[in-house]
Structures are given as structure tokens and as C-alpha cells.
Amino acid sequence: MNARICMKALALLFALLAPASHAQTYPSRPLRVLVPLSPGGGMDAVTRSLAQSLTDSIGQSVVVDNRPGAGSQVALEILADAAPDGHTLMMLSATTVIYPLLYESRFDLVRDFAPVSQVTAQGYALVVHPSLPAKSVLELVNYARANPGKLNYGSSGIGSPIHMTTELFQIATSTQMIHIPYKGLGAAYTDLVGGRIDLSFATIISSQVHIRSGRLRALAVTPAKRAPALPDTPTLAEAGVPGVVVVNWYGLVAPKGTPKAAVDRVAAETIRAVRAPELMKRFVADGSEGVGTTPAQFTAHIRAERDQWRRVIKQAGIRGQ
Secondary structure (H helix, E strand, O other): OOHHHHHHHHHHHHHHHOHHHHHHHOOOOOEEEEEOOOOOOHHHHHHHHHHHHHHHHHOOOEEEEEOOOHHHHHHHHHHHHOOOOOOEEEEEEHHHHHHHHHOOOOOOHHHHEEEEEEEEEEEEEEEEOOOOOOOOHHHHHHHHHHOOOOOEEEEOOOOOHHHHHHHHHHHHHOOOOEEEEOOOHHHHHHHHHOOOOOEEEEEHHHHHHHHHHOOOEEEEEOOOOOOOOOOOOOEOOOOOOOOOOOEEEEEEEEEOOOOHHHHHHHHHHHHHHHOOHHHHHHHHHOOEEEOOOOHHHHHHHHHHHHHHHHHHHHHHOOOOO
16 A cells, blocks of 8 residues: 555544544635636636635635646546545536546546535527527527538537537437537637637627627527526527526535535535625626535536436437547
């Protein structure tokens, strides 16, 4: 048994033997929240906003540590090796759930970690280039059915939530479109606004400026209810396509074996933070909403997401590359 495994085993044993003491002293030092993406993106912004709120409420600094790479696997490795004492957490998204379904990974998010709380939910907008002869979702569906393989759509990569959402939409509407994966949403936007691709499911925050300027046309949004940032845009169900409800989301997980008292404390403080008026207002402006769930609710959410995307991958025949 190597030294790293021994140290982790000792830390786990200590956490199990002294839950009462831990509850009284936690947190005893600054918390670290791993972010599996580079600074500057939506997940990073949400994490830093939450970190500030948690710092104020728990009396310890909360430090954001960006560790991008390998579809969140770099950050997951660090989290798996961290002491299970509640002082190291990780922010993850739907991408972290999808990745192991397409690519080799030794991790199971529920089995190997301790889900803490869902932090936010942010929907997508179905946007098309104005030159496309479709001013509603049903017009788009009818056009796509009449012209199989003619329309193309962009995404931020194979297995990305945007890719998976579009595949789910095609399954629900019996349509066939060509997938054009990009290395990032920015490049996809350039081609979409330029008319080189026809449509995409895009994050609400990133698409708002193009929708308002008329460079893109919004046909629907993917959450179960209308998005406050696009109040005049119907949901997919309202637009005639029921059964396709998708939100991207961010949530916190801890190392496996983290004491329940620590997990519950972070969950409770997260719920309080994301439902506070100031943070709620900030999230809405960014096209998302604060959620805040118990560990049990977040565990159930991860399992439901995994089941849904596994079905989509099988039905659409998607393969990782």
C-alpha cells in the first residue's frame, strides 16, 4: 500500500471515529473549491460568487482553484485524493456526468464522491440564423423533416450538453440534422451569426445579445418554464415539442467519506446563499437561477441526468472521439 493511500485511509478513519468533534470544529481552515474549467467562464463566475457568500457565512475563506483538463477528470483526480474532511470541494456540471458515458473514466460520481448540493440551473435557447425559413419550432421541425440532412447545427464538442440536447430534440421530433462540433461555443457563434451553420442550442446568457440585435432568432427555450431573461420566448413544450426539458447545471461534490455533518453544513449554507436576493438577481441577469438542494436531492438529480443521457447516447448512436 503506497503512502498516499495510507494517508487517505487514516484521514477517512479519523473522520469516521470523530463525527461529533468534527461537527463542532468544521470548518477549521479555509475551504478549496476545484473548478474543472479555466477562469473567466460561467462556471468560474458562479463558483466565485458562491465562494464569497460562503466565506461570509461560515467564517473561513473559500478559495477557487481552477484545474481544467480531460473533461473534468483532472479535477476529479485531485478531489478523489483529497482528505475527506469537508475542506475540499468541486464544482461540476452536466458535462461531468456525460463524459464517463462516452469516454473511459474510473469514476462514478455517486459511488466515488459525496454529492452536496445543486447550485444553479441554466437553460438553453434554440436559435436559428434569420435566413432560415422558420419562425417557429414547428416550422423548423417541418422544414427539417422535409429536408433530412440539409440543416446543420453547431455545438461546443462531441458529448457536450449542447450536442446532447440537440440529439434529444432530433429524437423527439424525428428529424435528422448534421452535427458540426467546435472546440468552443465562441467559434460556433461566429459561424452561426455568419450564416455558415443554421442553428444551435445556445446558453441564454451568451445568445441574448445576438437575439436582441436580430443576428439570431430565438424559437424556444429548454427549461420547463420560460426564462426571465427571454420572457417572450416560449418553452419547447409551449412551442409544440413536449418531453424535451433540458437545463445545464452546476453543483458541489465532496470526497467520498466526508462526514455527513460537513456535507450537510455546506449544503445548508449553499441553499441559503443561492436563494438570497442579491445572488438570485445576479444569476437571473446571467440567464440562470439559483437552485440549492439537499445532498439526497442532488444525488437523485445526478442519477436522473445520467439515465437520460445514457438513453440519448444509445438511441442516437453517439461515439466519443
